[in-house]
Amino acid sequence: MxxxxxxxxxxxxxxxxxxxxxxxxxxxxxxxEVVAEEPAATEDASSGDAVKGKQLFNQNCAACHALNRKMTGPALANVEARLAEDEGLDREWLYAWIKNSPGMIKSGDAYAVKIYNEYNQAAMTAFPTLSNADIDNILAYTVPVIDNGGEKETKTIPIVSNEPGxxxxxxxxxxxxxxxxxxxxxxxxxxxxxxxxxxxxxxxxxENAEERTPIWKAFAKNQFLVLCTVIFLLLGSGYFAYGWMMQVGVDQGYAPIQPIHYSHKIHAGTNKIECKYCHSSARKSKHSGIPSLNVCMNCHKSIYEYTGVAGEAPSQEDLANGYTNDFYTGEIKKLYAAVGWDEENQKYTGDTKPVEWVRIHNLPDFAYFNHSQHVEVGKIECQTCHGPVEEMEIMYQYSPLTMGWCINCHRETNVQVEGNEYYAKIHEELSKKYGVETLTAAQMGGLECGKCHY
Structure with a gap:
């Protein structure tokens, strides 16, 4: 072979x-991106003053036109030469068009109608106050002149085409x-x-088979690749470490199992019990407070068993999770044991057992939050921060409760001005200062560090 x-x-x-x-x-x-050079102007650029023309162009034309690119209107570089070559139009036509473009469109001028239809049927603003000399100056500016060793020549300006491709x-x-x-x-x-x-x-x-080296050896010998890899790994590790540390103390979604099962879905949802009936301290205190068991007994002295919603059978999801009528009745019995309630004799025995509730929402000690300020003064709904509690079988932390989340809320939330005597004076002063009827919490000082950190 x-x-x-x-x-x-x-x-x-x-x-x-x-x-x-x-x-x-x-x-x-x-x-x-097609770049086409426009031909030089056929008329002498000295017929107008380009310096004055630039000032007039900026005052009257620059809002809709540029020299070398299409804006609201067409590019105007060498516009007179292009119209003369393509459409056979002279400067007199430009005088009439600039001074009274709507009139030319109504008169049926072919090119005027063409421009009108091409640019979304929006007629150019008429400039009857511009004289022919002013227009000459503007046209001179659209045909820049350069000094080439003492001899002046017309500069050709490239027009960038914006045609779709x-x-x-x-x-x-x-x-x-x-x-x-x-x-x-x-x-x-x-x-x-x-x-x-x-x-x-x-x-x-x-022929190179014998000379080949393993990839890892080749990689180890290449100091540049090793350096790049090390830098990449360090940056990647730093990125993931930063991401992990930013989640420290963020307990969004935390849903601990409580010693007595309390269904917000039944109490706040089905029975429409107002949040502040149980968390009454939210009206006047910085804390919403854990409801005392006596508040529970206001109802459960009479409600000693759970019979479900009238006319409705338990859902398959509730049955799968074990949330049956007997389950809820058993939780009521736990409540009786905790408060020392003798169900048979309808009286308290004095033999109580404290319930060790597990805290769900917990802000850092250096962060100040006042429930009454938000609930009573700001008229903020509980669901804004705590989510749809009326749908929660097991209460969980709905919001991240991070600093960025709070600041964003202060930037977007309008303070209720009407009927709020607490802020009557400051509302009036800030309304005068900012000239608006609605003010955000941020404008009221909601971004100051001392508001939340003390």
Missing amino acids: KKVTYRNQISKVLGISLVVFLLSSISLFAQN ISNEIILGALVLVFALLVMMLFLVNKTLRRIAEANGVVVAD
Whole structure:
């Protein structure tokens, strides 16, 4: 069997293909933005003062026009020369158009109607106060003149075309597909040639086979790659460490199991019990407070068992979670045991057992939050921070309660001005200062550090 040396041509071919690919990309992307040079003005630019024209252009034209690109209106670089060449229009037409464009559109002027339809049927503002000399100055500014060794010549300004074309994403996708097909074809050709060689008794040997080193050794010897990898790993580790530390103390979704199961879904949802009936201290205190068991007994002296919602059977989800009528009745019995209630004799025995409730919402000690300020003064609904409690079978922390979350609320929440005597004076002063009827909590000082940190 004849042995020949096989030189790996794939890398060379791929290299050439990559160059062709890049050149094709550059040429195609360049076609997507067409730059056309406008011809120089045919009239002498000295017929107007370009310096005065620039001032007039900025005062009257710059809001809708630019020299070298399309805005609300067309680009105005060399506009007179372009109209003369393309439409056969002279400066007199420009005088009439600039001074009374709506009138020319109504008169049926062909080019005036064409421009009107092209630009969303919005007529250009008329400038009857501009004289012919003013317009000459503006036109002189649209045809810049440069000094070339003492001789003045007209400068041609490129106009960037904004005409729609094939999007860059489609072109790039097509090129990537072509490149992938090229690589696949080269692979198949190489594989076919090897099979033909083997069928003819030719052994293809790679002359560089003996010189190859394991990838890990090559990587270890390349100090640049090692340095880049170490930097990447350090940055990645720092990113994930920062993300982990930012979650410290954020207990969103925390839903502990309480010693006595209390269903907000039944009490606040089905029975429509107001939140502040149980959490009464939220009206006058910084804390909402844990309701005392005596508040529970206001109702449960008479409600000693749970019979469900009248006319409704327990849902399959509740049954799957074990929330049956007997389950809720058993929780009521736990309440009786905790307060020392003799159900048979309808009296308290004095034998109480404290309930060790598990706290759910817990702000850091250095953060100050006043429930009464938000609930009574700000008229903020409990659900704003605590979520849809009327739907919660097990109470959980709905909001992240982070500093950024609170600040964002202060920036977006309007303070209720009407009928709020607490802020009557400061509302009036700030309304005069900011000139608005509604004020956000941030404008009322809700972003000051001392408001929450003391």
